[in-house]
Amino acid sequence: MADWSQLPKDLIDQIARRLNSDIDILRFRSICSSWRSIASYPSHRFPNRILLNPKSTSGQPDSGCFYLSKHLILRLGLPGSSQGWLVKLEQSVPEKFLLLNPLSDSRICPLPQLFPNVLDLMGVQITELGQEFVLRYTDNRPFSYTGDVYKEKVIFSSNSVWSDEPDFVIMTIHVSGKLALFSFRDNVWTVIDDLLSPYDDVIHHKGQFYAVDSAGRAVVLEVSNSLTTRDVAPSVFGGDKKYLVESDGELLLVDRHIIADDESDFQNGNCMMNYTVKFDVFKLDHFGETWVEVKNLGDRVLFLGDNCSFSAFASDLSGCQGNCIYFLEKSCKLSREEDDGFNLSGIRLFDLENGHIELLTPDSVCSQFFWHPPSWIMSIGS
Structure with a gap:
């Protein structure tokens, strides 16, 4: 051998x-x-702190900075087994991670008593399903008091983590609803002034930045001497919130329909002001420059989050059902004090075939890959 x-x-x-x-x-x-x-x-693999522009939007110097954190969405499983477990890891320092709920971003704590502090990567099969990035502003205040100044979705693109001259670009949505881009090479933030409607989502797909606004207008960012946007297809109208998801090499646009609950009992802290009634899914035809409605995702399943949306194959996750969409209904989510990360409060399942929406509970068959760590994970620590 x-x-x-x-x-x-x-x-x-x-x-x-x-x-x-x-x-x-x-x-x-x-x-x-x-x-x-x-x-x-690589020591320069990932920038944790990014300076603001020399001048803020008020024209005054701003010495603060952004803290950039990175999360990995992973499928853990035993080699040769379809019994997969879905987790999200926050990379605090190289090779050290915090465990988060895949959709709610709540930190899972305390971990089960037998949960290993170190995982033997030779004893577990790991598939990376997605990455997400979060920007928080800090001006020497304790980190717990800083807020997300830009909107939730942040996209990070790098030339190569091993390059002797690393270069990266960050794209996000400004508080104004406009697209904002930071270039490491230029060390400056640029807000792209093309706003027709506030942008809902951004994604990096096949080497290009795409974005979609609340009116269903999807654009691709043209990076040349000046930053401009170009429409990629006719707008998708009808829904209330748009998501962009890369799934099996395709770029999908997911249209979420939300209605107000006029009969909510607002004295009950767990009631909903708004709730989701359905989703429509479209895929981009790059050649025809149009959106084609997708009626059946087959074995694929979509996960929609504010910081990251991603796709997986249902057959790779324990009890997962294909042709479905998992999403978070924020108005049903527990408070931070009540949420231990394992709680499924607010997570829903939409069946694309029959349009049914199911509330997930720990006993639901299709929630097992979200729930407490499977027994086999306890035996692969080192």
């Missing part, structure tokens, strides 16, 4: 430089000590 630890160092280094996923890098480094010593974790 070949001794992989004896591969030429130059070859190992070249292989490592082609890995862009955090999980792939960690798994690569876990093979043996010689690989770990050669494929060191």
Whole structure:
């Protein structure tokens, strides 16, 4: 049998430089000590703090900065098994993570007593389903008192994590509803002034930035001497909130229909002011420059969140049902004090075939991959 630890160092280094996923890098480094010593974790991989413009919108100098945190959406499973568990990890420092609920972003705490502090990456199959980024503003106040100044969705794009001259671009939605872009090379924020309706969502798809506004107008960002937007297809009208999701190589637009509940009992803290009644799904035909309605997602399932929307195959998750959409009804979510991260309060399931919306509970078959860690996870720590 070949001794992989004896591969030429130059070859190992070249292989490592082609890995862009955090999980792939960690798994690569876990093979043996010689690989770990050669494929060191890039020190400039991810910028935690980003300065504001020299002048704020009021024209006065602003010495504050943004704190940028990164979350990974992962499917954990035993090799050769379809019993997958869905988790979200917040990367605080290299190789150290906090465990979060995949949709609500609530921190899971306390962890079960037997939950391992260290996972043996050779004993678990890990698939990265998505990444999300969160910007928070800080001006020397304690982190817990800082707020999200820009809207929830933040997109991060980098040339290469192993480049000797790292470069990255951040795109988000400004509080005004306009698109905002930060270039590491120029060290400046630029607000794109093309607002017709406030933007709902942004995504990085096949090397380009896409955005959709509340009126269903989808645009692609043209990066040249000046930043401009170009319509990619006729607008999708009808719903109240739009999402962009990459699914199996396709760009999907999900249209969420929301109505007001005029009969809500507002004396009950758990009541809803608004609630979701249905979703419509469309895929982008790049050649025809049009949106084509999708009636059936097959084995695919969509997860819609404020910070990140992603797709997975139902057959890879325990008890998951295909052709469905998981989403969070914010008005039903528990308060931070009540939420231990395992609670499914506010998470709903929409069946695209029959239009039925189901409230998830810990006993629901289709919520098992959300619920407490499966027993096998307790045995793969090291």
